[in-house]
Amino acid sequence: MVVQNFIFVELTEEEIKEARRMLGREPNTLELAMIDAEWSEHCSYKSSKSILKLLPTKGPRVVIGPGYDAGAIDVGDGYVVTLHIESHNHPSAIDPYGGAATGIGGVLRDILCMGTRPIALLDSLRFGNIEESAHSRWLFRHVVSGISDYGNCVGVPTIAGEVEFDDCFERNCLVDVVCLGLSKINDLVLAEAKHPGDSAILVGGSTGRDGIHGVTFASRVLTEKSDKERSAVQIPDPFMKKLIIEATLEAIATGHVRGLKDLGGGGITCGLSEMADKGGCGIDLELSKVHLREKDLDPVEIMISESQERMVFIVEKGHERDVCEVFEKYELPYSIIGRVTDGGNLIVRIKGVDLANLPVKIVANAPIILRKAIEPDYIKRLKTVGDPGIPKDLSPVLLKMLSCPSIASKGWVYEQYDHEVGIRTVVKPGKGDASVLRLPNGSFLAIKVDGNSKHCYIDPYNGAAGCLAEACRNLVSVGAEPLAFVDHLQFGDPGNPEVFWTFSEAVRGLSDFSKALGLPCIGGKVSFYNEDIVQKMAIKPSPAIAAIGRIERQEWITTMNFKHEGDYIVIVGETKSEMGGSEYYEYIHGVVGGNAPKVNSIKEKAAMDSVKEAIRRGIVKSVHDLSKGGMAVALAEMCMSGGMGASIDYSKVPAENLRVDEILFSETYGRFLLEVDNAHVNELLELMRKRVSFGVIGKIEEGSLDFSFGDKRLLSISIEDLKDAWTNSISRCMGEV
Amino acid sequence: MMKISVIQFPGSNCDFDTVHVLNNVMKVRADLVWYKSEDLRGYDAVILPGGFSYGDRLRAGIIAAYSPVMREVKKMAEDGYPVLGICNGFQILVEAGLLPGALLRNSSLKFVCKWVNLSVVSNKSVFTKKLREGDVLKMPIAHNEGRYFIEESDLKEYYRKRQVVLKYTDDKGRVSELSNPNGSIDGIAGICNDEGNVLGLMPHPERASEGLLSPFNSDDGRLVFSSMIEYMSGR
Structure with missing residues (x-):
C-alpha cells in the first residue's frame, strides 16, 4: 500500500x-x-462555533451538555435520557433512500455511543412543492421509505415529526432526524x-x-x-x-x-x-x-x-x-x-x-473562522409587501388550507413507520401535539420536533425563537414541563455575509428565548452549504428544534381531540395581524412577505404556565397549540380527531381590529385552544384572569364546524368535508388515491 | 412452575416487549433464548417474536426458519406444546412449514403500522380458548409482508377445519376492502395448524396488553396470552 x-x-x-x-x-x-x-465545516463547526456560544447550556437537570455525541438529561430515579439531532441533507438530495436511511443510522450511533439504548426516532422533513414537482415527490417518497425501512428494521419506533413543503427545497431537501436514548445514569x-x-x-x-x-x-x-x-x-x-x-x-x-x-x-x-x-x-x-x-x-x-x-x-x-x-x-x-x-x-x-x-x-481543533454578517436587502423589501384582499367565501379557503400539504394529515408518512415497537408509546403520532413515552420510573416523557422556514425567512430572529416556542407549546399541550432542547441549524453558504447574518440572527433569537424560559440547549448540529447552484437557490433559513418535557403523572397526559359535546372552547393568547410567512398568505394568496409573528417571551411563558396549571388541576379535557394555519385549522383538527363539530363566535377572540381572515388564519405565537366543561369553566377563567388574554369562543357541537360573528353566520362545514380535505391530501399528491 | 421461551433471532426486535408482557403483565416466567440453542427442554411453550430476523434478507423469516433452534421448535410443535408466531414469528412458522400459506408484500407495497379490528373466526387454537367466535379485538399491526395468501381451493378446507383464527374487519366484525390493511385473502390475519397448538398472527398482542398503550384503553392482547397460560396449566 x-x-x-x-x-x-x-x-x-x-x-x-x-x-x-x-x-x-x-x-x-x-x-x-x-x-x-x-x-471540514461538518466536523469542526469552524464558522458557527463563535456564534453558538450564545446559547445557554446549563440547567439543574443537565447531565451532559453540548460537545458530546448527545446531550443527557436527568429524568429522575437514576435514569437519564439522551437527545441528539442530525441531518443528512446533501446525501438525501442525490440518493433520497440511502441518504435518509444512513441519516437514521448516524443519529442512532450518536445515542448508542453514550451508552444509552435508542428508544425513539423523530423526523423533520422539508421538500419542494409535491403538488407540482415530480422531482420533489420522488425525494419525498424515497426519503420516507428510507427512514421507514431503516427505523423499522432496527427496532426503534419513529414516534413523531413534521413535514414542510416550500419551493426553496426543490433540489436541496432537508432530512433531519432526532433520536432519544434511555439508560441508568451510571451506565453513561x-x-x-x-x-x-x-x-x-x-x-x-x-x-x-x-x-x-x-x-x-x-x-x-x-x-x-x-x-x-x-x-x-x-x-x-x-x-x-x-x-x-x-x-x-x-x-x-x-x-x-x-x-x-x-x-x-x-x-x-x-x-x-x-x-x-x-x-x-x-x-x-x-x-x-x-x-x-x-x-x-x-x-x-x-x-x-x-x-x-x-x-x-x-x-x-x-x-x-x-x-x-x-x-x-x-x-x-x-x-x-x-x-x-x-x-x-x-x-x-x-x-x-x-x-x-x-x-x-x-x-481536533480547526482554526475558527470569523464570518462577516450583513442584513440582506430582501428582509426590508418583504416587510413592505401589501395585504391581499379578503376572499368572498372563506369556506373553500378553509378546506384548501386543510388540504395544503404542510398542514394536511401526515398519516401517509407515519403509518409507514413502526411507532409502537418498544411498547413505550402512550400518545401516538397524530393524537396529540407531542408524542409521549412511558419511562421505567413511572413518569412520562414528551417529545416533539418543530421548524418553520417560512417564518424564519422573513424574520430569522423571531422565526427561530418561534420554532422553539412552538416545540415548547406542543410539550405543554400534552401536559409536560419542557426540560431541554437540541437545535439543528440549516443555512446556505456561510461565506455569503447575508446567509451568515440570517444564521447569527437565528441563534440570537434562540438564545434570548431559551434564556427567558430557562431552557438549556444540550446539543445540536449545524448544516451549511444548503444551496443549489443550478437553480441559484439557497434554502430558507431552517432551524429544526427538538424539545423534550417531563410529565410526572399519567392523569396529566392530555390529547387534542374534542371529548364531549356541550363543553366550552377557550382560546388563550391574543391574535395579531402577523400574516407574514403564514400558510394562508403563501398557499392561498401566493404572497411571500409581510410581518411574521414575533415572540414575546413574557406572554408566551404566561400562556404556557396557565395551560400547565389548568392541566395539573385537571380542569381541561383537551389542549391544542396554534401553529400553521392558525385558529381555524387548529379547531378543525380538534373537531376531526374527536369526530365532533364546534360552533365558534370569532368576535370573542382577543384581537385588536383584525380582519376576519386574520383572526382565522394568523399564526401569532403564544396561543392555545382548550376544552373545558361546564363544571370547571369558571375555575379556568379565574386561573387565566390577570395572567393572559383569553376568550370563551364557543361550544362543542354535533356534526359541523361553524364560524359566526355574533349572530352573523360566516361559514359552516361538515366534519366529513373537513376530513376529506385533510386526511387524504398527501396520498392524492402522491397519486395513490 | 410453567416456563415460556421467547426465541431471539439476530434482528428480532419485539423480544424484550414480549418478555415484558409475560413477566410483568401476565406474571408468568418467560426467558429469552438465543437462536443457537439446541435445547428447549423444560419449557412449556415457545414464542417466536416479531422483528426483522436477519434483516428480512432473502425473504422475511426464511433464514431464521433454518436456524438451529427451529429443530427444537418443530419438536415442541409435534409434541403438542403451544407455539406462537407473532408478525415475523408468523413469517418464520410459515417458512418452516409449520403453518400453511404464504405472507406476501402488502398490497399497498408499503409498510403499514396502525391499530386494526380483528374478528375471532375460530377459537379452536390454544391461544383463543378464552375468546368467543365473533368477538372483535383491537390490536396494532406493523409489517411490510403481511398479505396472507393461500389457494382458494385449500382455503375451504382450512375453514372447514376451523384453522382460520382471526380476520381483519371493521368494528362490527364485517370484512370489507377498507378494513383489510394489507390485501390478505379473505382478510385473514391469523391461522393455526389442525391440532390447534401452533398459531401465527400478524397483529401484535404484546403491544395490546396494557390499557395505557392502547388508544382505546383496551387490553385485548392479554386474551391470547391468558388462553395459552390456561391451556398450559391444564396440560
Missing part, C-alpha cells in the same frame, strides 16, 4: 498554511487528508480515551470505499455534478446496526468499556482524534489491523472512509477478551486497531512504519 500522491482537498490556502505553521513542518499527503476531513459512557494502555477496538461493518469524502461533500454547495457524487453517500445496513446496538449495550454491561465513539463523518480520523483530544491522550493506530471490504484500499481511504455501522470501543487493558466475546456472540467483525498512549499524538502506522504523526490538539 502506498499513499496516493494526489488527493482532493477542500481546505483553503490559508488553512493549509495554518496547518503547516501549527505543525512546524509540511504535512504529508495522508496527514493533509486527515486534517482536511476533521477541519463518554467518547474519551484517557487511560494509556487501553485498547481501541473497531467493531462492525468493514471499511470500504463508500462515503469517501462525505464530510467534504457535505461542506459545499450542490452543483450540476452532484448526482455523480453518489459514492459519497454511505450504504445503509439496519440489520448490522441492530446487532451493534445489542452488542454495544451488552459490552458496556461487562463494565470494561471506558470510551465509545461512533464513526460517522470523517471516519476513523475524526473518531480517534476527538476521543484522544477529549481524554488528553494520544492513540497509536496500526492500520493493517482494520478489517477492510476491499484489499487495495490505501491509507487515505481507510482513514477518511465513512463506511456505516462502525463503532470504536476504548476497552480497559487486560479485559479485551471479555468485551470481544460479546462481539463474537453477535458474529460482529471486530479488530483491535490501536492503543491509548500518554503522548498527545495520533500516530498512524502500517506494520510498524509511521505514515502519519499528528498532535490531536491540532487535528
Whole structure:
C-alpha cells in the first residue's frame, strides 16, 4: 500500500498554511487528508462555533451538555435520557433512500455511543412543492421509505415529526432526524480515551470505499455534478446496526468499556482524534489491523472512509477478551486497531512504519473562522409587501388550507413507520401535539420536533425563537414541563455575509428565548452549504428544534381531540395581524412577505404556565397549540380527531381590529385552544384572569364546524368535508388515491 | 412452575416487549433464548417474536426458519406444546412449514403500522380458548409482508377445519376492502395448524396488553396470552 500522491482537498490556502505553521513542518499527503476531513465545516463547526456560544447550556437537570455525541438529561430515579439531532441533507438530495436511511443510522450511533439504548426516532422533513414537482415527490417518497425501512428494521419506533413543503427545497431537501436514548445514569459512557494502555477496538461493518469524502461533500454547495457524487453517500445496513446496538449495550454491561465513539463523518480520523483530544491522550493506530471490504484500499481511504455501522470501543487493558466475546456472540467483525498512549499524538502506522504523526490538539481543533454578517436587502423589501384582499367565501379557503400539504394529515408518512415497537408509546403520532413515552420510573416523557422556514425567512430572529416556542407549546399541550432542547441549524453558504447574518440572527433569537424560559440547549448540529447552484437557490433559513418535557403523572397526559359535546372552547393568547410567512398568505394568496409573528417571551411563558396549571388541576379535557394555519385549522383538527363539530363566535377572540381572515388564519405565537366543561369553566377563567388574554369562543357541537360573528353566520362545514380535505391530501399528491 | 421461551433471532426486535408482557403483565416466567440453542427442554411453550430476523434478507423469516433452534421448535410443535408466531414469528412458522400459506408484500407495497379490528373466526387454537367466535379485538399491526395468501381451493378446507383464527374487519366484525390493511385473502390475519397448538398472527398482542398503550384503553392482547397460560396449566 502506498499513499496516493494526489488527493482532493477542500481546505483553503490559508488553512493549509495554518496547518503547516501549527505543525512546524509540511504535512504529508495522508496527514493533509486527515486534517482536511476533521477541519471540514461538518466536523469542526469552524464558522458557527463563535456564534453558538450564545446559547445557554446549563440547567439543574443537565447531565451532559453540548460537545458530546448527545446531550443527557436527568429524568429522575437514576435514569437519564439522551437527545441528539442530525441531518443528512446533501446525501438525501442525490440518493433520497440511502441518504435518509444512513441519516437514521448516524443519529442512532450518536445515542448508542453514550451508552444509552435508542428508544425513539423523530423526523423533520422539508421538500419542494409535491403538488407540482415530480422531482420533489420522488425525494419525498424515497426519503420516507428510507427512514421507514431503516427505523423499522432496527427496532426503534419513529414516534413523531413534521413535514414542510416550500419551493426553496426543490433540489436541496432537508432530512433531519432526532433520536432519544434511555439508560441508568451510571451506565453513561463518554467518547474519551484517557487511560494509556487501553485498547481501541473497531467493531462492525468493514471499511470500504463508500462515503469517501462525505464530510467534504457535505461542506459545499450542490452543483450540476452532484448526482455523480453518489459514492459519497454511505450504504445503509439496519440489520448490522441492530446487532451493534445489542452488542454495544451488552459490552458496556461487562463494565470494561471506558470510551465509545461512533464513526460517522470523517471516519476513523475524526473518531480517534476527538476521543484522544477529549481524554488528553494520544492513540497509536496500526492500520493493517482494520478489517477492510476491499484489499487495495490505501491509507487515505481507510482513514477518511465513512463506511456505516462502525463503532470504536476504548476497552480497559487486560479485559479485551471479555468485551470481544460479546462481539463474537453477535458474529460482529471486530479488530483491535490501536492503543491509548500518554503522548498527545495520533500516530498512524502500517506494520510498524509511521505514515502519519499528528498532535490531536491540532487535528481536533480547526482554526475558527470569523464570518462577516450583513442584513440582506430582501428582509426590508418583504416587510413592505401589501395585504391581499379578503376572499368572498372563506369556506373553500378553509378546506384548501386543510388540504395544503404542510398542514394536511401526515398519516401517509407515519403509518409507514413502526411507532409502537418498544411498547413505550402512550400518545401516538397524530393524537396529540407531542408524542409521549412511558419511562421505567413511572413518569412520562414528551417529545416533539418543530421548524418553520417560512417564518424564519422573513424574520430569522423571531422565526427561530418561534420554532422553539412552538416545540415548547406542543410539550405543554400534552401536559409536560419542557426540560431541554437540541437545535439543528440549516443555512446556505456561510461565506455569503447575508446567509451568515440570517444564521447569527437565528441563534440570537434562540438564545434570548431559551434564556427567558430557562431552557438549556444540550446539543445540536449545524448544516451549511444548503444551496443549489443550478437553480441559484439557497434554502430558507431552517432551524429544526427538538424539545423534550417531563410529565410526572399519567392523569396529566392530555390529547387534542374534542371529548364531549356541550363543553366550552377557550382560546388563550391574543391574535395579531402577523400574516407574514403564514400558510394562508403563501398557499392561498401566493404572497411571500409581510410581518411574521414575533415572540414575546413574557406572554408566551404566561400562556404556557396557565395551560400547565389548568392541566395539573385537571380542569381541561383537551389542549391544542396554534401553529400553521392558525385558529381555524387548529379547531378543525380538534373537531376531526374527536369526530365532533364546534360552533365558534370569532368576535370573542382577543384581537385588536383584525380582519376576519386574520383572526382565522394568523399564526401569532403564544396561543392555545382548550376544552373545558361546564363544571370547571369558571375555575379556568379565574386561573387565566390577570395572567393572559383569553376568550370563551364557543361550544362543542354535533356534526359541523361553524364560524359566526355574533349572530352573523360566516361559514359552516361538515366534519366529513373537513376530513376529506385533510386526511387524504398527501396520498392524492402522491397519486395513490 | 410453567416456563415460556421467547426465541431471539439476530434482528428480532419485539423480544424484550414480549418478555415484558409475560413477566410483568401476565406474571408468568418467560426467558429469552438465543437462536443457537439446541435445547428447549423444560419449557412449556415457545414464542417466536416479531422483528426483522436477519434483516428480512432473502425473504422475511426464511433464514431464521433454518436456524438451529427451529429443530427444537418443530419438536415442541409435534409434541403438542403451544407455539406462537407473532408478525415475523408468523413469517418464520410459515417458512418452516409449520403453518400453511404464504405472507406476501402488502398490497399497498408499503409498510403499514396502525391499530386494526380483528374478528375471532375460530377459537379452536390454544391461544383463543378464552375468546368467543365473533368477538372483535383491537390490536396494532406493523409489517411490510403481511398479505396472507393461500389457494382458494385449500382455503375451504382450512375453514372447514376451523384453522382460520382471526380476520381483519371493521368494528362490527364485517370484512370489507377498507378494513383489510394489507390485501390478505379473505382478510385473514391469523391461522393455526389442525391440532390447534401452533398459531401465527400478524397483529401484535404484546403491544395490546396494557390499557395505557392502547388508544382505546383496551387490553385485548392479554386474551391470547391468558388462553395459552390456561391451556398450559391444564396440560
